Amino acid sequence: MSTFIVLLMIIFNLVIQTTIIPMFPIMGIVPNTALVLIVVVALKVGRTKGAIFGLIAGFMQDVLFSSTIGINAFILFFIGYVIGFAENSFSRENIINPIIFTIAATMFYNFTYSLFLFFLSRDVTFIDAISSIFSIEILYNTLFAVIYGYLVHIIFTRPKIRFKR
Amino acid sequence: MYFFRKYKERMIVTLVAIILLIIIGITNNNRESMTFFEKSVGSILSPITNASSWVTHGIGSSFNSIKDTFEAKSENKLLKENIKILESENRDLNNIIGKTDYLKKEQEMLKNSNYSFIKASVSAKEPGNWYDKFTIDKGSADGIAKDDTVIAAIEVENNIYQEGLVGKVLDVGTNWAKVATIIDELNSVSFKIIRTGDGGVVSGTLDSSLEGFLYDFGSDVIVGDKLYTSGLGEVYLKDLYLGEVSEVLINQEELTKRIIIKPAIDFKKIYNVYIIAK
Numbered sequence: 001m002s003t004f005i006v007l008l009m010i011i012f013n014l015v016i017q018t019t020i021i022p023m024f025p026i027m028g029i030v031p032n033t034a035l036v037l038i039v040v041v042a043l044k045v046g047r048t049k050g051a052i053f054g055l056i057a058g059f060m061q062d063v064l065f066s067s068t069i070g071i072n073a074f075i076l077f078f079i080g081y082v083i084g085f086a087e088n089s090f091s092r093e094n095i096i097n098p099i100i101f102t103i104a105a106t107m108f109y110n111f112t113y114s115l116f117l118f119f120l121s122r123d124v125t126f127i128d129a130i131s132s133i134f135s136i137e138i139l140y141n142t143l144f145a146v147i148y149g150y151l152v153h154i155i156f157t158r159p160k161i162r163f164k165r
Numbered sequence: 166m167y168f169f170r171k172y173k174e175r176m177i178v179t180l181v182a183i184i185l186l187i188i189i190g191i192t193n194n195n196r197e198s199m200t201f202f203e204k205s206v207g208s209i210l211s212p213i214t215n216a217s218s219w220v221t222h223g224i225g226s227s228f229n230s231i232k233d234t235f236e237a238k239s240e241n242k243l244l245k246e247n248i249k250i251l252e253s254e255n256r257d258l259n260n261i262i263g264k265t266d267y268l269k270k271e272q273e274m275l276k277n278s279n280y281s282f283i284k285a286s287v288s289a290k291e292p293g294n295w296y297d298k299f300t301i302d303k304g305s306a307d308g309i310a311k312d313d314t315v316i317a318a319i320e321v322e323n324n325i326y327q328e329g330l331v332g333k334v335l336d337v338g339t340n341w342a343k344v345a346t347i348i349d350e351l352n353s354v355s356f357k358i359i360r361t362g363d364g365g366v367v368s369g370t371l372d373s374s375l376e377g378f379l380y381d382f383g384s385d386v387i388v389g390d391k392l393y394t395s396g397l398g399e400v401y402l403k404d405l406y407l408g409e410v411s412e413v414l415i416n417q418e419e420l421t422k423r424i425i426i427k428p429a430i431d432f433k434k435i436y437n438v439y440i441i442a443k
Contacts, residue, residue: 047174048174051178051181055181068189068192068193069188069189069192070185070186070188070189070192071189073185073188074182074185074186074189077178077181077182077185078182081178116189120189120193
């Protein structure tokens, strides 16, 4: 059930991210909400599912919008997998965790992306890479981490008592 | 097999990563056509693509319209500023047109004028900070009568000289006359705005400015409008320059538009005046 909800969220996020969010850039920078979603979901569902969801979300993004398929899938796959290790390490109600992991993930995402672009012999300079890694996107993503973290928290906090196993 | 069981997960992750890297490597080059893989994934995701593009269109356009309204605000501001600039330009041009009209009329008037100008010099001034009344060195012997209009040559703009209203003759002696200026508190002048033709009355105030009101509350008056005598009441002659509006005060309760006029004449520096003899 939660898998289904997360898949719906991924699709919903894809729609939101490609339609509404580009309308509100801060200094020309838009947040990567797919990344944020994978971070907060992976914190809830663990590394296996986190990796799978990351793979799915990344693939959707790549197939629909990118000419080179697999970069987003690769990065989100690893982010989902690695952050999934932290599944049970922290208090679940804490809002700080999604924020910290989002900051780290955003920097990792941009670092890896620029690395990919470099090795795919695209025109990316060192300055570009640095400025994308330490950009305002971190703050913008953090904002969405709070929102998505809260949303995911609501969805995954189910009644403890169930009437079927 | 123990090795595989122990590192199963890591191997899967590595395998996925390698597959992804291969896909990236394959898809990075310019491809003639879509691969089978991409085609199949695309066909699976095409409903989503369609939905998302539909939603993109719907939500995007609605958000665009919201954005447009926001932009319209700033655009509106910009256009308003432009309008202001154009309006001021227009006003200047209107003033020029009005002035040429006036000057033409003046020239015509002067050409066919029955008025005779009597030159007089100011002999004495009423003590005070400014000169509401003064006396001139010509009197009834020179043809000056009571209520004659007193003017002075003033420079309206560069090299454009006009008659500026100074006041009227209050009392006449044989070789002297008393002149009440328009900034005298008891002296009221009927005026019209040359741009619009709206009329009103000005009278002097305690300081050296003129204050007046317009007959019509809805009349159009702006700062910088030039005022001329209207000739109503037959106290003053028509089309004499009074000054320009320096302030417009709208009194909502009394439904009057008060204006403050900067007189064209510096009343502290009057030495020679002309009297128009009737």
